[in-house]
Amino acid sequence: MDVASLYDSRAREGRLKPDSAQRALLPYLDRLQAEIEDPPRRGLFRKPQPVRGLYLWGGVGRGKSMLMDLFLDALGSKVPTRRQHFHAFMQWVQAALARVRATGAEDAILPVADEIAVEARLLALDEMQVTDIADAMILGRLFQRLWSQGVTLLTTSNRPPSDLYKDGLNRALFLPFITMIEQNCEVVELASPTDHRQGRLVGSQRYFCPVNAETRAAMNALWADLAHGQAKPATLRVYGRDVEIPAFHNGSARASFYDLCGRPLGPADYLALAGTVRVLLIDEIPRLSSENFNQARRFVTLIDALYEARVTLFASAAASPDRLYVEGEGSFEFARTASRLMEMQAADWGRVTEGQGVAEPSATKL
Structure with missing residues (x-):
């Protein structure tokens, strides 16, 4: 079942309240589901090509997290997926970097990214909000490696990519990551006037x-x-x-x-x-x-x-x-x-x- 069909089914069951702005995003989620379930290939026996992800942003209570979980329910177990709150994901990344550095590795980011890529083809991160300089300084290289390894990003945020780490220390060093997000993800606003929460x-x-x-x-x-x-x-x-x-x-x-x-x-x-x-x-x-x-x-x-x-x-x-x-x-x-x-x-x-x-x-x- 695709995301749009699952949305309509749950609306009929009364499990969600239909919202026109949410419905407007369903084609983007259906596109992502179709491509990640059957990614394009170059040549008969070649590896699947990377699938462009999705960056959903909008105000509080508009249903971004609900749509992410609806997508994951529609996807089921067809694609290896890692789903985390962004804050918790970065806690894990920092701990993993410390673990790898303790082995004497000169560059810990690449093996940590590779560890994630082995686990998941889809990385679903809820509420991306970058406020910590330590996180900001590693995100570019981490995700550059993840995208090069074919990992697809689905994320939600209250801010458009251009506002991430706004006014942060040494923000100029963070700007290439914003460009990478825009290159590797469709950026779509959930512009509902209704706060459902x-x-x-x-x-x-x-x-x-x-x-x-x-x-x-x-x-x-x-x-x-x-x-x-x-x-x-x-x-x-x-x-x-x-x-x-x-x-x-x-x-x-x-x-x-x-x-x-x-x-x-x-x-x-x-x-x-x-x-x-x-x-x-x-x-x-x-x-x-x-x-x-x-x-x-x-x-x-x-x-x-x-x-x-x-x-x-x-x-x-x-x-x-x-x-x-x-x-x-x-x-x-x-x-x-x-x-x-x-x-x-x-x-x-x-x-x-x-x-x-x-x-x-x-x-x-x-």
Whole structure:
């Protein structure tokens, strides 16, 4: 089934809301599907020729991630594919470069690119947004090698290629990568006037207490609206360790307090989580005290990371923020966390409302 047929089928089933701007992009996705399933060849026994990829860009909530995943569902297992959030992909690349350099290799980029090319003919990266100079300086050579090896890129972004790494340090060195994107990908804007995600979040209650059947039902209803029954477990790879996310869909994640704070996670783990998700549901935050001090300390670190990244937070808890940690070691310092939790309940809080997009790592490895 091609992408357009699958789109129409899901629209009839009520699994997506039809959008004329999304429909306008379906021929581009159908072209990519047809060519990557049966790539052109030069000569009867020659290797398949590289297939020109697709760079989808547009505002938050317009359905870019949904269209990427629709494409991957239509493609199925016909083509070896690697699908990741761009932030998580670059974390992996930096770790892989460090691993290769440790072997004494003079040029680590080529073997890392070749490792990706052996794994995948299609590289699907959600929410390309270059802000880190270390990432910016390696992207050109990395993708030059990937494209020379026949890897096709499908990516989404909130920005056109010309705005990537805008005002970044030494941006002139990054400009050749922009040219390569434009040469190796069709650049198409998803110019829908509708933010399909906004209505789900603005005005919704964000903090539920105490934990009881009513508040559990409210959290379940929010999650049903965000995930549509399509959530899957996901794994963040952080410095060689796996951080499990029990449920993830379209940039929204759900986990219990004990999933996130009952295990020995640290700042790097929480920063990776905050950099990957845009909406997070945390279930059943308990009262905190000196008896669960380590969990409380992790919770403080988690909220700091979510706050700085402006992640939209929904939570159920045993008490209101100012009553979560009222006595014992650490209770005084927790006042800042309580204040942040209350600030994060505002209807206009979060990256979704700032036009920064929501990502969807549908693969189990981020």
